Amino acid sequence: MKYPLELNVNGELFELEIPANRTLLDVLRNELGLKGTKEGCGAGECGACTVLLDDEPVNSCLVLALQADGRRITTIEGLSGAGKLHPLQEAFIHHGAIQCGFCTPGMILSTKVLLDRHPNPTEREIREGLVGNLCRCTGYQKIVEAVSSLVKRKDC
Amino acid sequence: MVKYSVVGHSVPQIDANEKARGVAEFVSDLQFPGMLYGKILRSPHPHARILHIDPSKARRLKGVKAVVTADDTPKIPFGPRTEDWNIFAVEKVRFIGDEVAGVAAVDEDAAEEALDLIRVEYEELPSVFDPIKAMQPGAVLIHDKERNIVSEFKLNKGDVDRAFQECDVVHSERYYTNQVYQAYLEPMACVAHFEPTGKLTLYLATQIPSMTRITYAKALGLPLEKIRVVVPYYGGAFGAKMETNLHLAAAVLSQKTGKPIRMVNSREEDFIAGNPRVPMYIDLTVGARKDGTLVGKEVKIIGGSGARAIYSMAIVATACYRVDSLYRFQHLRTEGLTVYTNTVPTSCFRGFGNAQMTFALESSLDMIAGDLNMDPAELRIRNGLKTGEVSIHGWQIGSSGLEECVRKAVEASGWEEKRREKRFARGVGLACCNHVSGNRAFSREFDGGAGIVRIGREGKVLVYHGESDMGQGQRTVFAQIVAEELGVTLDRIEVAPVDTDISPFGLGSFATRGTVFGGNGVKAAAQDAKRQILEVAAEVFETIPSELEARGGKIYVKDEPERNLSFEKVAEICLLRRGGSPVVGTGFWAPDTVLPDPVTKYGNVAPAYPFACQIAEVEVDTETGHVNVIHYTAAHDVGRAINPQTTEGQIHGGVTQGIGWALMEDMVVEKGKVLNPDFRDYVIPGPLDIPPIKSILVEPVDPNGPFGAKGIGEPALNPSPAAVANAIYHAIGVRFTELPITPEKILKALKKK
Numbered sequence: 001m002k003y004p005l006e007l008n009v010n011g012e013l014f015e016l017e018i019p020a021n022r023t024l025l026d027v028l029r030n031e032l033g034l035k036g037t038k039e040g041c042g043a044g045e046c047g048a049c050t051v052l053l054d055d056e057p058v059n060s061c062l063v064l065a066l067q068a069d070g071r072r073i074t075t076i077e078g079l080s081g082a083g084k085l086h087p088l089q090e091a092f093i094h095h096g097a098i099q100c101g102f103c104t105p106g107m108i109l110s111t112k113v114l115l116d117r118h119p120n121p122t123e124r125e126i127r128e129g130l131v132g133n134l135c136r137c138t139g140y141q142k143i144v145e146a147v148s149s150l151v152k153r154k155d156c
Numbered sequence: 157m158v159k160y161s162v163v164g165h166s167v168p169q170i171d172a173n174e175k176a177r178g179v180a181e182f183v184s185d186l187q188f189p190g191m192l193y194g195k196i197l198r199s200p201h202p203h204a205r206i207l208h209i210d211p212s213k214a215r216r217l218k219g220v221k222a223v224v225t226a227d228d229t230p231k232i233p234f235g236p237r238t239e240d241w242n243i244f245a246v247e248k249v250r251f252i253g254d255e256v257a258g259v260a261a262v263d264e265d266a267a268e269e270a271l272d273l274i275r276v277e278y279e280e281l282p283s284v285f286d287p288i289k290a291m292q293p294g295a296v297l298i299h300d301k302e303r304n305i306v307s308e309f310k311l312n313k314g315d316v317d318r319a320f321q322e323c324d325v326v327h328s329e330r331y332y333t334n335q336v337y338q339a340y341l342e343p344m345a346c347v348a349h350f351e352p353t354g355k356l357t358l359y360l361a362t363q364i365p366s367m368t369r370i371t372y373a374k375a376l377g378l379p380l381e382k383i384r385v386v387v388p389y390y391g392g393a394f395g396a397k398m399e400t401n402l403h404l405a406a407a408v409l410s411q412k413t414g415k416p417i418r419m420v421n422s423r424e425e426d427f428i429a430g431n432p433r434v435p436m437y438i439d440l441t442v443g444a445r446k447d448g449t450l451v452g453k454e455v456k457i458i459g460g461s462g463a464r465a466i467y468s469m470a471i472v473a474t475a476c477y478r479v480d481s482l483y484r485f486q487h488l489r490t491e492g493l494t495v496y497t498n499t500v501p502t503s504c505f506r507g508f509g510n511a512q513m514t515f516a517l518e519s520s521l522d523m524i525a526g527d528l529n530m531d532p533a534e535l536r537i538r539n540g541l542k543t544g545e546v547s548i549h550g551w552q553i554g555s556s557g558l559e560e561c562v563r564k565a566v567e568a569s570g571w572e573e574k575r576r577e578k579r580f581a582r583g584v585g586l587a588c589c590n591h592v593s594g595n596r597a598f599s600r601e602f603d604g605g606a607g608i609v610r611i612g613r614e615g616k617v618l619v620y621h622g623e624s625d626m627g628q629g630q631r632t633v634f635a636q637i638v639a640e641e642l643g644v645t646l647d648r649i650e651v652a653p654v655d656t657d658i659s660p661f662g663l664g665s666f667a668t669r670g671t672v673f674g675g676n677g678v679k680a681a682a683q684d685a686k687r688q689i690l691e692v693a694a695e696v697f698e699t700i701p702s703e704l705e706a707r708g709g710k711i712y713v714k715d716e717p718e719r720n721l722s723f724e725k726v727a728e729i730c731l732l733r734r735g736g737s738p739v740v741g742t743g744f745w746a747p748d749t750v751l752p753d754p755v756t757k758y759g760n761v762a763p764a765y766p767f768a769c770q771i772a773e774v775e776v777d778t779e780t781g782h783v784n785v786i787h788y789t790a791a792h793d794v795g796r797a798i799n800p801q802t803t804e805g806q807i808h809g810g811v812t813q814g815i816g817w818a819l820m821e822d823m824v825v826e827k828g829k830v831l832n833p834d835f836r837d838y839v840i841p842g843p844l845d846i847p848p849i850k851s852i853l854v855e856p857v858d859p860n861g862p863f864g865a866k867g868i869g870e871p872a873l874n875p876s877p878a879a880v881a882n883a884i885y886h887a888i889g890v891r892f893t894e895l896p897i898t899p900e901k902i903l904k905a906l907k908k909k
Contacts (some may be wrong), residue, residue, distance in 0.1 A: 027237030034180020035185040038391070040341045041423040045835035048341055076178030089176040093168045096801040099809065100627025102182060102341040102391030126844035134835065136339050136392050137627050138805055139812030140843040 009034065010078025016065075019101050022141045024068050025049045025060035028075060036076035037103045040134070047133030050106035051075050057132070076105035079112070087150060088112055095146035099137030107133045111147050119152050126151075161707070162639040162646055163863045166801035169632045170651065171389070182389045183345040183361040184420045188863035191347070192221055194268035194409045196402070197257040197274050198429060199249035201304065202285070202498035202828030204278035206245060211257060214273035219266030222412040223256045223274060229408055230377035236367070236399050236463040238306065241301050243375055243404040244679065249278070250298055250463035251498050252828050253429035255401045260409040260417050285828050287460035287495035288437065298463060300494040306461050306494040307469035309476050311757050313548060314487030315892035319452035323443030327715045331438040331516040332894040333877075335460070335823045336816075338433075338505050339840045342391025343426040348406035348414040354392045356383045356407055361390030363397050363624045364664030365654045371399050376407060387654040389638075393626040394813070395504030395666065396431040399466070427708060427833030430825055431503035434459045434471045434494075436609040436754045438516040443487075444508065448530050450521075450539045452487035453480065455513075459494045467508075469494040470598055475509035477757055479767065481547035481592035482558075483539035488548070498828050504666060506873045510591060518587035518878030520891065522885065531575070532882070533566050536588045536769065549838050550758040551765060555866070557793030558767035564852045565791040569771040575886070579787035581776045582786075585882025588769045589874035592762035593867040594669035596749040598690035602708020603763075605669075605677030606660035609638055609685040611739040613731050615724030617642065619681070622662020623674035628869060629802030630670045634678045636798050637862055640681035642689075643706030644723050660744070668867030669797065672764055673745065675862035680743025688739050692730045693721060747860060763860035767793040768871045770811065772879040776887045779908060781899030783819055783884060789850045795858035807851040814839040822896050 002017040009032060016019030016031055024108035028034045028051065036061060043061040051060045052074035079086040088108050089095070098104050105129065114121060121129060126147045127140065135143065174180035199503070211223035226244040233239040244255050251704070257274050261267035280507050282296040289295060290304040298304055320326045347359040356378065362368050365385040373380040406419040421430070425563045441454040457475050461468035476492040484609050525532040540558040541547055565586070566572065596603045608620040625631045631651035639646045652659065662674065690701035693711045697704065697719060705712050711726050713719040721729075730739050747763035773787035790807050797803040824831040832838045857864030877895055885891050890905040 029185075034178075035181065038182070038342070039184070040343070040391075041835050043423065043834055043836070046341060046423075047424040052304060072668065075837065080177050085173075085176065089173075093172040093176050096166070096172075096805050098169060098172045098175050099802075099805055100392040101172070101180055101389065102627075104175050108176065122847075130843045134341065134840060134842060136341055136394070136813070136840065137809045139808030139810075139841075139846055139849060141808040141846075142801075142805055143848055144843065144848075 003066055005065055007068060007073060008071065009073045010075060010083050018065055020064065020066055022065045023061055024063040024065045027065040028060060032076050034077050038102050038105060040149065047106045047110065048103050050109045050133060052109055052113065076108060079108065091149050093147040095142050096150060097138060097142040097146040103133060103135045107135065107143060115150060121151060123148060160640050160781045160863065162636045163798050164796065167632065167636065167646060167799060169629050169802065170635050171631060174314065174477060174653045179391045182342055182391055183359060183410035184342055186347045186359055186388065188347065188349065190415060191416040191418055192260040193264045193267050194258055194260050194406050194417045195264065195271055196255050196405055196415050197253060197271045199245065199254040199256055201249055201278055202252050203281040203283035203298065204249050205281060206247060206249060207277040207279055209257060210275040213275065214259060214270040217270045217273055219267060220270045221415065222257060222409055223257060223270065224408050224412055225738055228412060232375060232377055234371060234375040235464065235466065236371050237467060240464050240526065243401055243408060247545055251500055254463065255405060258405040258409050283498040283828055285497050285499055285825065287497055290495050290497050291493065298498060301496065304496040306465045306496055309473045309490065311488060311490040312475055315655065316452045316487045316489040319487035320443045323451055324446040325524050326441060326443040327524050328441040328521050329520055329893055331440060331519065333436045333438065333512040333515055334895050335435040335825065336433045336505065336821045337430065337823055337838060338394040338396040340392030340396065342395060343421040343423055343429065344400055344402050345399060346406050347416055348402045348403065348410040350410040350414060352414065354382060357386065358383065358403060358407065359386045359388055361397050362387060362402055363393050363626060363666055365624060365656060366622050366661045367664055368399050368403065369656055369816050372404060372407065375404055385656045387624055390410050390626060394506045394648050395508065397459050397626065398504060425831040427838065428500055428830045431466065432500060433501040433505035434461065434468045434509065436475060436512045437511065441518045442520045442524060444528065446526050446528065448528055448535045448538045450483050450485055453485045454489040456887060457492040459492065460497050460499065460502060462497055462499045462501035465494065466501050466503040468502055471504065471509035475513040475641040475813040477549060478510045479513050481541060481549055481551040482588065484541065485548060499825055500830065501831055505812065507647060507870050510589065511777055511874045512590045514587065514874045515877040515895065518875060519833065519881055522882040523891065524587065532586050533562050533571060536761040537562050540588065550760050552760045553765055555795060555856040555858040556767055557856040560854045561767055561769040561791035562588065563855065565769040565771045565789045568785065568850055568852060569789040571771055574773065574896055581778050581887050583883045583886030584771055585774045585879050585886055586769065586771045587875035587878035587882060589870040589871050591874060593669055593672040593764040593766060593861065594749065594762045595667040596761040597752050598667055598706055599663045600751060603749045604744055605662065605673030607678030607681030608660060608680040609678065609741040611685055611727050613728050615648060615727040617644065617649045619649060619678055620659045621674045621678055622654060622660045623670045624654060624665040626665060628806055629799060630665065630674065631715055632802060633671055633798045634674060637679050637721065638682040641679055642686055644709050668766065668869045668871065671865050671867050672861050675865060676745035677743065679740045679862045680745050684743045685739050685741025688741060688908040689726050689730060692733060693726045696729060708843050714894060764795060764858045764866045766866040766868065766871045768875055770875045770879045772883040774880065774883040774887055776884060776902065778888065781902035783897065784901065785815055785847050785880065788847050789852065791852035791854055792868060792871060793854045793856060793866065794868050795861040796855045796864035797853045798863060798865050800853060803853060803868050804851045807872045808849050810847050810872020811849050811876050812841050814873040815846060815880060818877040818880035842890065
């Protein structure tokens with residue numbers, strides 16, 4: 001049995017019919033071809049599939065696609081508009097925060113929420129903000145440096 | 157130091173932009189028309205005889221296109237070292253997770269449903285899970301190997317017994333290094349496509365594209381050149397992504413269906429049927445004189461290979477003798493046994509046995525320094541091999557920055573003050589390591605690296621190599637080397653994915669060899685391309701090539717710099733004058749490393765040897781047993797950092813994995829079953845578990861490395877567990893000899909104290 005589903009992904013509207021058990025991750029990757037969202041564990045533990053659901057970071061492997069009906073989704077592909085990189089993407093690139101790159105899309109989206117909510121996090125707060133995203137390559141250091149570079153006032 | 161325009165500069169990875177935008181296509185992202193999804197039926201038993209397999213019900217399920225078992229394969233036993241593999245189990249299963257059958261279906265749900273419909277009748281057999289028990293007389297045999305011993309490594313030099321008698325301190329200890337999982341973020345993945353022409357194309361996440369091809373040709377009974385291996389982007393490996401039955405199962409399913417098959421391990425499968433680290437029991441005795449001179453070392457290692465040997469015997473051998481070329485031991489007695497058990501096959505993980513042994517040796521040296529009332533840093537400096545020395549095994553140390561690493565780490569960490577002014581439950585610990593850049597003992601057939609550099613009409617440079625970038629930044633380093641040689645900027649360079657139809661044969665990315673071997677290979681290719689460019693340019697300028705130089709994107713007449721042509725102009729002239737042929741430079745680098753003597757193990761196995769010293773500072777919560785690593789200093793002899801930023805990235809990642817191993821990570825196996833095959837129960841370090849790591853690059857400039865560079869991959873991790881354990885000892889006075897050092901163990905030990 002399939003159910004109608006309307007998704008607003010990166011500002012584009014999609015009308016789909018899908019079975020109830022499909023995850024948002026599955027629909028993004030396999031129906032919409034948005035492969036930037038990665039599957040690292042399928043159990044909400046690694047954060048590689050992080051997307052923004054109405055600006056809220058979620059593990060898209062734990063969200064049923066139908067739960068996202070009518071809601072606004074941002075994936076990594078939606079971050080860089082008109083060929084221009086988001087400042088976070090620039091920062092990750094220039095600070096060497098990307099190695100294999102598999103965690104990168106989720107990491108960048110989590111970082112975006114962190115900075116949207118707390119524009120001046122301390123180093124500790126940056127690390128706290130990224131606890132939901134695992135990275136096995138970088139030891140997080142250059143990721144933290146990349147995020148710090150965007151912090152407006154360092155004295156906070 | 158010579159100044160270079162591209163080499164030695166921190167630049168972002170050349171593919172970072174694609175990765176940041178989420179458009180880099182990883183293996184698990186690949187999609188082909190008509191593609192099917194494969195899944196593997198795995199054994200639920202650690203050891204059992206297969207009586208009967210009935211796939212008929214599964215075959216009838218809607219959406220299922222093929223169900224295959226060993227009967228659909230050539231049943232040729234194979235393996236990279238020992239022929240104890242089958243693509244699917246033949247007669248017996250030997251571990252929980254062993255491959256029994258494969259399914260291809262139109263989607264993953266159907267494939268998984270079909271797995272439940274395959275009926276397998278087993279007769280359970282006795283099993284054995286611990287390598288020491290597996291060696292006992294009467295233990296069940298897993299393969300037909302006496303006492304389940306896969307291989308035995310023996311090495312004696314000098315007279316250890318006499319040496320120990322003459323020592324002032326002799327320290328013996330049993331260590332246990334546990335089984336840990338590489339935990340790369342993208343699980344193992346592949347796409348296999350048997351084309352109607354009979355050619356098999358494999359898109360693999362693998363560190364060793366050319367070598368997997370050889371192994372797989374044998375397993376599938378195919379001529380080598382009917383197989384093409386392509387390596388797209390893939391999400392980390394750390395040693396694990398070499399040969400795996402996942403790739404072969406996909407190949408068999410594609411052969412059966414004629415369709416491309418994508419197979420991706422679930423995270424659980426990756427835990428239970430991946431390639432975790434070889435667990436080892438290490439009995440180590442070290443003897444030293446009063447003045448700190450290390451004299452003798454005796455070690456007996458028992459390593460658990462799990463149900464297939466893979467590379468475990470080479471890993472145990474490495475654990476047995478690599479550290480002998482770190483310090484000046486003169487008397488050695490070494491025995492290493494690699495033993496089958498009914499558990500997941502174990503294999504390579506960053507450090508390749510040297511990481512296990514470094515934990516043991518560097519812990520023992522900490523104790524010896526304590527016994528001798530000597531600064532542990534001083535003990536290392538006194539005994540560490542220096543540039544120009546030849547080790548007891550004939551390793552020619554072309555460059556050693558070990559002493560500089562120790563001195564710089566000591567200075568940067570505030571070591572002396574922190575050792576002197578001890579604070580409650582705080583401590584600092586130091587550990588060193590050596591490693592190889594390349595390992596002739598492992599590659600055996602030949603040693604070398606090769607490259608192809610193709611320059612297009614408008615001066616675009618495309619570089620081909622046969623190694624493998626798993627995320628460490630290898631492509632970027634190769635691009636920097638080629639740009640430097642050709643005198644052009646980095647943005648002109650593109651590095652092609654490895655494709656065995658085009659790329660040179662490469663041994664691959666292991667043994668911290670990529671930078672040295674692949675780097676020298678592409679450097680030689682770039683030199684060949686440059687020679688051709690200069691020849692044509694010399695015709696234009698009516699001079700000889702030696703009168704020309706390439707720099708800043710131009711070709712100049714040396715003494716008349718106003719006479720010059722742009723690189724792209726020369727590239728075009730080359731093509732137009734040579735019947736349309738692009739400039740194609742090929743080159744190779746074959747160092748004079750040798751296979752170690754079978755008995756004495758004497759022989760220079762690598763062209764270069766990296767060294768390191770790391771210092772950890774910890775704070776132990778004596779109420780909870782929690783260890784907080786508060787500062788970390790890692791000084792690494794990298795020869796020369798081609799790209800300091802990516803080199804530091806390797807150090808940060810290696811240290812983090814080492815801290816994870818030291819304090820948190822453990823595959824809990826009960827009766828052959830991994831009890832924590834997920835990231836909830838197998839916890840890897842998160843951003844709050846790791847302090848900022850102070851990395852120090854020591855650059856003695858190696859005579860053999862490209863531009864003097866050595867590798868960094870494995871040494872980044874090797875010393876970390878010992879540095880942490882030594883720091884814990886300094887903090888609370890308790891010595892831990894088994895990894896990981898969990899809060900439970902700490903509380904128990906504190907109570908006992």
